[in-house]
Amino acid sequence: MAEISSLGYVGFGVSDLDKWQVFATDVMGMQIAQRDETSMSLRMDEYCQRFFLELNPCDDLIVAGWEFTSEPELESYVAELKAKGVELTQLSPELARRRHVEKAYTCQDPNGYAHEFFFGHGVANLKDQFRSKVLKGRFVTGDLGVGHILPFANRDNGPETVAFYKDVLKLRVSDYIRQEVQPGMLVEATFFHTKTGRHHSIATAQAPTPKVLNHFMVQVEDMDDVGLAYDRAKAAGLNIVLELGHHPNDKTFSFYAQTPSGFNYEFGWGGVVIDENSWEVKTYQQMSDWGHKRNPIVIQETEEHPLS
Ligand SMILES: [Fe+2]
Known part of the structure; x- marks a missing residue:
């Protein structure tokens, strides 16, 4: 198969x-x-x-x-x-x-x-090795891939989308998070991994949003690079959408900020690699164990920060 x-x-x-x-x-x-x-x-x-x-x-x-x-x-x-x-x-x-x-x-x-x-x-070419201007260490990629994406299902087609990823694309379910974000409003997210085991390469949730993409995530080998990237994002005037925090399912320590396109990026460290022999699919009740405090989006009106 x-x-x-x-x-x-x-x-x-x-x-x-x-x-x-x-x-x-x-x-x-x-x-x-x-x-x-x-x-x-x-x-x-x-x-x-x-x-x-x-x-x-x-x-x-x-x-x-x-x-x-x-x-x-x-x-x-x-x-x-x-x-x-x-x-x-x-x-x-x-x-x-x-x-x-x-x-x-x-x-x-x-x-x-x-x-x-x-x-x-x-x-x-070997003589053209990847060199970052700012990273202390390296991105976690290789056979785990680039990171992950979270596109929304936004046309009442959450179940259809989950079925497409699971049954048609044959992605493996990692786990679920069902969180009541406010009384009566339940957000349900499903996380999928591939055979190389990054906790999730794609996740989806149904939400009425104008953009398909909620965020993409890249991971670094060195925890210091998350803090350094957070400082760079602040210095560049980006909106920090979620402050530093920790996810219960993939165990990632990360922050989220807004890209120049309005969707977000997650910059993280410590994500789980799934061992299929011992993995147990679970359902969590919260997106974050701690941190990830949500900030209001600030509309920048000055030329002070070229990226915002
Ligand atoms: Fe993420």
């Missing part, structure tokens, strides 16, 4: 590439791989790219790229999806080259962004 290996890349549509360039390199600590008038790609490790951004006023998630370890694995998975009635198209050779992969297929998510399935990612 073919199965996704990891979340290999993520694509965003963004309205301001210049702000993203400063944010990605100086605040998050990524490296620019390519930049032109309408696009930019970012590195976090030896992959030629991990995030790509296209000039697009949507300011939202456009692609989740799922990695397979070989062409037979990819083809077997694609055949299974087609047998389930999923409409798939193969990326043109030119688009596959832009993604730095050998071959890829794409299909639509129930919530209006695309899933791409690929194998054969591009590896940068």
Whole structure:
């Protein structure tokens, strides 16, 4: 049975590439791989790219790229999806080259962004090793993938979305969080992992929001890098959406701040890697054990901070 290996890349549509360039390199600590008038790609490790951004006023998630370890694995998975009635198209050779992969297929998510399935990612030359301007250590990537995304199901299709990830894409359920955020208002989130075990590569919850993407998460090896990234986000004038805190399910220590596109990023340390032999699916009653205090979003009206 073919199965996704990891979340290999993520694509965003963004309205301001210049702000993203400063944010990605100086605040998050990524490296620019390519930049032109309408696009930019970012590195976090030896992959030629991990995030790509296209000039697009949507300011939202456009692609989740799922990695397979070989062409037979990819083809077997694609055949299974087609047998389930999923409409798939193969990326043109030119688009596959832009993604730095050998071959890829794409299909639509129930919530209006695309899933791409690929194998054969591009590896940068040894003399062109990833170098962050600001990180003390490294991002946690490798076969665990880029991190995770939390796209919302926003059209009363929460159950359909969960079924799509679980039964169609065959992602593995990690756990659930059902929290009454205010009397009578229950938020239900479902977390999914791939076979390489990062606690979740994608999670979803149903919410009436204008954007599909709530946040994406990147993880660092060194806990100090979370604190240093928090200080950089504050210094850059970003809205700190959730202060430093700790999640009960993936055990991540993190903060959340707003990107130049309005959706959030989570910058974290210490996430669990699931051992399938001993893992037990649980349901938690709160999103955070401690911290993650929510701040009101501040609309910046001055030119003081170039990123806000
Ligand atoms: Fe997260």
